[in-house]
Amino acid sequence: MVPRRVPRWPSWLLRASPGWASWGAGLASPPARRGCSSTPSPPPAVVPTQERYPVLRLPFSTVSEQDVAAFARIVPGLVTTDPAELAAHNVDWLRTVRGCSKVLLRPRTSEEVSRILRHCHERNLAVNPQGGNTGMVGGSVPVFDEIILSTALMNQVISFDDVSGTLVCQAGCVLEELSRHVEERDFIMPLDLGAKGSCHIGGNVATNAGGLRFLRYGSLHGTVLGLEVVLADGTVLNCLTSLRKDNTGYDLKQLFIGSEGTLGVITAVSILCPPKPKAVNVAFLGCPNFAGVLRTFRTCRGALGEILSAFEFMDAACMQLVERHLHLARPVQESPFYVLIETSGSHAGHDAEKLGSFLEHALGSGLVTDGTLATDQRRIKMLWALRERITEALSLDGYVYKYDLSLPVERLYDIVTSLRAHLGPRAKHVVGYGHLGDGNLHLNVTAEAFSTSLLAALEPHVYEWTAGQRGSISAEHGVGFKKRDVLGYSKPPEALQLMCQLKALLDPKGILNPYKMLPTQA
Ligand SMILES: O=C(O)CC[C@@H](O)C(=O)O
Ligand SMILES: [Zn+2]
Numbered sequence: 001m002v003p004r005r006v007p008r009w010p011s012w013l014l015r016a017s018p019g020w021a022s023w024g025a026g027l028a029s030p031p032a033r034r035g036c037s038s039t040p041s042p043p044p045a046v047v048p049t050q051e052r053y054p055v056l057r058l059p060f061s062t063v064s065e066q067d068v069a070a071f072a073r074i075v076p077g078l079v080t081t082d083p084a085e086l087a088a089h090n091v092d093w094l095r096t097v098r099g100c101s102k103v104l105l106r107p108r109t110s111e112e113v114s115r116i117l118r119h120c121h122e123r124n125l126a127v128n129p130q131g132g133n134t135g136m137v138g139g140s141v142p143v144f145d146e147i148i149l150s151t152a153l154m155n156q157v158i159s160f161d162d163v164s165g166t167l168v169c170q171a172g173c174v175l176e177e178l179s180r181h182v183e184e185r186d187f188i189m190p191l192d193l194g195a196k197g198s199c200h201i202g203g204n205v206a207t208n209a210g211g212l213r214f215l216r217y218g219s220l221h222g223t224v225l226g227l228e229v230v231l232a233d234g235t236v237l238n239c240l241t242s243l244r245k246d247n248t249g250y251d252l253k254q255l256f257i258g259s260e261g262t263l264g265v266i267t268a269v270s271i272l273c274p275p276k277p278k279a280v281n282v283a284f285l286g287c288p289n290f291a292g293v294l295r296t297f298r299t300c301r302g303a304l305g306e307i308l309s310a311f312e313f314m315d316a317a318c319m320q321l322v323e324r325h326l327h328l329a330r331p332v333q334e335s336p337f338y339v340l341i342e343t344s345g346s347h348a349g350h351d352a353e354k355l356g357s358f359l360e361h362a363l364g365s366g367l368v369t370d371g372t373l374a375t376d377q378r379r380i381k382m383l384w385a386l387r388e389r390i391t392e393a394l395s396l397d398g399y400v401y402k403y404d405l406s407l408p409v410e411r412l413y414d415i416v417t418s419l420r421a422h423l424g425p426r427a428k429h430v431v432g433y434g435h436l437g438d439g440n441l442h443l444n445v446t447a448e449a450f451s452t453s454l455l456a457a458l459e460p461h462v463y464e465w466t467a468g469q470r471g472s473i474s475a476e477h478g479v480g481f482k483k484r485d486v487l488g489y490s491k492p493p494e495a496l497q498l499m500c501q502l503k504a505l506l507d508p509k510g511i512l513n514p515y516k517m518l519p520t521q522a
Helices: 018-023 065-074 083-090 110-124 175-183 200-206 290-307 316-326 349-363 377-388 390-395 412-426 452-456 461-468 482-487 493-506
Strands: 127-130 147-150 157-161 164-170 223-232 236-239 263-273 279-286 308-315 337-345 368-374 399-406 427-436 440-445
Touching: 018 236, 065 110, 065 427, 083 147, 083 175, 110 127, 110 147, 110 223, 110 263, 110 482, 127 263, 157 427, 157 440, 200 263, 223 390, 236 279, 263 377, 279 290, 279 349, 279 377, 290 308, 290 337, 290 349, 308 316, 308 377, 316 337, 316 427, 337 377, 368 377, 368 461, 377 390, 390 427, 399 461, 412 427, 412 440, 412 452, 412 461, 440 452, 452 461, 461 482
Parallel strands: 127 147
Antiparallel strands: 157 164, 164 263, 223 236, 223 263, 279 337, 279 368, 308 337, 308 427, 399 440, 427 440
8 A cells, every 4th residue: 555644754744834735736837927806007008128127229120010810811811010909929927028929920830830930031020939928037018019930720630659668749739738638648748847738739849948847857859759840931841750760871860959930830730649657656845044955965876766756946035925825825835945855656555655765764863853744636736836936926926036946956045145245135035956866946036126236236247157067047038138149158059050050051131039048140
């Protein structure tokens, strides 16, 4: 039998606190809807990107009535010019950047995407590909009047092979719907994100999204088997194969994974789904200090081995914000740090035994001070919600400055502590959390409102510090509009130059997602 709790420690018993009852409903709420219920009044207007940032419109054509008529012939009934409908597509969900596009196109097929891009290429019209618009770096909304090319109606599953686990689908499929589709067939998606209810698989691939399953299943560079991409001039590049092995020259699909729509528009994806684990457990633990978090990680990797599927951490400030803004109850005693450990395996008894002896050791040796264990799906979701919904809690706290850093794991928290001292009362909250198992820190700073002086205190300080550690200024959120001019902190000039050359080769007119990813001088 599966021990549902670790019997030797009364403190590990699953605790039902009043807050738990309220955790279920919003577990997978899409970012666009995040926090709506707790927002008392309409949010303040978002300052247009071109007013807040020093950016100049490039000499693209502007959309004419003839262009709109041409689009209407390609996608009849799926051309939107209504400003009210366009408003949500012009603003990122964090409400930090805003474009002024006048046209939204919603093709259903790659052939339609191809015809649209052929027209835009001929007319020198800039295009902003858009998936679920859940990005963190302003990559999915226009900066000026770029045409928005939404993948929302490209939402068909093309095939699923239940021997190999290969899913082939259109780019606009919502991640959560794909998860449901493959889970019904005893598989899971190799990636999972807090934004799963809204994000599109094409956007996930275009941004090389990391997420909560990265530790176990790795990057999309490994799990994506094939892509169909429409190039800037309308050429359809069909590399939508489902082969595990294919050494026939350059692996072209890799170029588009993480290219953020600057090299082509991903229209279909072939992705490898792992079998659904038969047993999943989640432990939520309190740690007395960050050194304890690191030691817990080391010990847990050794003790749990192949069944460890996630190791996430959050600091006390995160937990306080989750409690305050989302009214989620803390499931363990108050601690300076919390870790969430997930195991996924094929033998419940075996996994429970391994996890049980790890937890016994962790508590007995003082590595952790308190904890709770969940083995049923409802409680597992409740514990995950504490971690997944930090982003939402932060957004309800004010304007959020976001940093997504890859760092040597031992130094992961140093920047949070030093930044608190550096900023003092200028910041409302400075918090650190993230995918510790992947060496990925989400450093977030909240303030009542955007301020250029606070931004100047943060940047380039955070980037210089990261470069000093030989870290990455973008671990998993990408570059978008916001980080394009700081790439040099993580990439040598030769690499940046090659990126620009590739861009010029594939999109000589620069019409695809301009003002994104490549440095301004490019
Ligand atoms: O909001 C953030 O900074 C992180 C969002 C996401 O990558 C997460 O891991 O929760
Ligand atoms: Zn993350």
